Amino acid sequence: MFKILAIDDDRDILALIRNILQRDQHLVSVRDQAHQLTVEDVQGYDLILLDVMMPQLDGFEFCRLIRSAVDCPILFLTARSEEEAIVEGLLTGADDYLTKPFGVRELSARVNAHLRRERREKHPSRQQIGSLDFDFDMKQIWLGENLLPLTKNEYKICEYLARNRNRVFTREEIYDAVYGMDGQALHSTITEFIRSIRKKCKEHDVMPITTVWGVGYRWQ
Structure with missing residues (x-):
């Protein structure tokens, strides 16, 4: 069981994410206001799903704010498919992205792939x-x-x-x-x-x- 945080201003999307990932036996927390979160609020998770287009504080800027303090994979959720936007997002420190609308199997597979990879990539010394x-x-x-x-x-x-x-x-x-x-x-x-x-x-x-x-x- 892994701890996952999903941040999106669309509560229907959050409900969908929680239902999908809870079926995979993950412990899922959801928040709908990125600008209300502190660095301490996002620490201790094994993976973060982060929406790009949010009011007051978008996902790109929020990722920049937390990346140095968060070691887990960060996956953007975005309706923007332009190459320039995707590159910008990944350069802020995100590990991957999912384009909305995404399928149940795609979300589950992508999240679990990153969790498996993260578990393998632990090197000593x-x-x-x-x-x-x-x-x-x-x-x-x-x-x-x-x-x-x-x-x-x-x-x-x-x-x-x-x-x-x-x-x-x-x-x-x-x-x-x-x-x-x-x-x-x-x-x-x-x-x-x-x-x-x-x-x-x-x-x-x-x-x-x-x-x-x-x-x-x-x-x-």
Whole structure:
């Protein structure tokens, strides 16, 4: 049994989500006002479902506010299917998204896939890889005393590449490592994530990810 939080201003959607996920034996909490929640209110959950279009405080901004304090997967619920909006949402730190209207089986399968993946991706200890120090327990990367402000998926990409240092990976291979075979995000988000990682690393005069033109990316 996992603890799941669903945040959506549509109470009918919340009732549907609760009914679906309770059938899977999950403990589901629902809230219909994101702007009334504090960081403490969203901690302690194994997964968060977060609506994008909400009054007063939208899902993108709320995700930015809580991401550094919440380690669990965050899935956006959105009626917006434009590529730019989806990429924006994932770059705020979300792990995936579901487009409304979604089916019962799709919601159940996507949620349970993320929960299974999260349970598998627990790595012990710390390791120095190149000039960067990886804390696998905390899912953080340090450069000396400086913590790189990476989103969850940015960290996943860095860890995947760093653990396989000097091997070249295509964008599609990196996508599968981050989202799995059941991912529904756009492959172009990987390019955006890597661009963001490079920008954050460049501020500390390091550039660990190189492009192998026509092939993919490598951690050096």
